[in-house]
Amino acid sequence: MPRSKKTWFAVLGLLAWRPMSGYDIKKLVEIGLSHFWSESYGALYPTLAQLVSAGLVSRRSDRGRGKRPRHVFSITPRGRGELERWLRGPTEEPRVRNEVVLKLFLSPSRPWAESVRLLEEHRTRQLASHEDFAASEVVLRRALKEGVLPVELQSVLGDGPKANQPSGARSRQLLVLLLSLRQGVLAAQARLAWCDEALRAVRQEARATNPRLRGVAR
Amino acid sequence: MPRSKKTWFAVLGLLAWRPMSGYDIKKLVEIGLSHFWSESYGALYPTLAQLVSAGLVSRRSDRGRGKRPRHVFSITPRGRGELERWLRGPTEEPRVRNEVVLKLFLSPSRPWAESVRLLEEHRTRQLASHEDFAASEVVLRRALKEGVLPVELQSVLGDGPKANQPSGARSRQLLVLLLSLRQGVLAAQARLAWCDEALRAVRQEARATNPRLRGVAR
DNA sequence: TCAGACATGTAAGTCGTTACATGATTCA
């Protein structure tokens, strides 16, 4: 039984926000969705072609004067129908494969210092991504409150002033963007908290095992 | 460039805990590591065969009288060397693909009630897994404090009373098991907190948008 | 003028899952 075709529906769903080229989709995912989604060109372009064949998406060649030629894809009514069915359908839990935890788990025969380094490096990465998220959150909350759309968000939400957004649609987009960001913030916080807890435990254990280190700070 | 061969090293690392059959490995991962790792038979058995070919693991046929015949795999010294190199090497961040967040993100054209249902279902699953983790944690902490190994953990850590565990090795296994569990607990808590936050926001928005529902509890 | 962004694709290969296939042993 074919498994879920996530790229398929991710692309379809993004095209429901607004018509875009493959390149636009890639950028949108990288810039705005990277904390919960990823796509590669090698999956994107074939998927786009398949969606067109299936009649869920239409392709139009946009070759404006002095413009780079590009293909703009739009969702069709049938595409909206399929998207809706998928949105209403069952949602798969991602199967987890956390290499950091695995390494820690497999480390019992290694020196404690190695686990400490593993955790410290992981912590540094988490801290950086947490800071990124937090900064984006500040921008987004201001946008939501003041109703202005800063440049940073235009590439995510589309900049069209003439875009025929029904009233409230824009603020609804901002809300789901904020909620998805909050997910990233909370997850990063939890990972950070885990690093701290694990580091404390491992360092304590290291001191207890190797009395020469007793009293050494850090 | 071949990507990291996680199954390869996961299997190698588990065999460093103790010799096991493929079936044992599968059960161990399912029962004790499911909150941060997964393996399928279709990956496991071929990997085991490859590890043997590579000389990192040795296979012995165990056909005791009245016993089911089985293959017991043990890590070789070369295998330990490779494992060690991998443990010390760089650790990849998993690329995230969270279908729940994606669906929420793609929902702006759908009724709020649909997002509420999505989040509620997700919350229910997270609550259940959080409870499982918390229960396991209680068992583990007691084991760590009292130095006794309850039956539930014997399938994870191995039950050998004659196992030539160097002093402290068992408690170190318990510690990394606890830490890996804590990772699951904290992650589940964060997901739960996010669900609550998102549900609050979405419900509030739903009420604001549809005044007929104003004042309706839940 | 040339680096860097824009833009689109393909080919090969990796990684892993599901479904299939098979059979032994235990225990109610």
Add this chain to the structure above:
DNA sequence: TGAATCATGTAACGACTTACATGTCTGA
């Protein structure tokens, strides 16, 4: 005796990623 669990594997497929290949336009 027959269901559940132990036990081992393969085949086909699905879903991606990486690396390659190619070209255009903009602006410092």
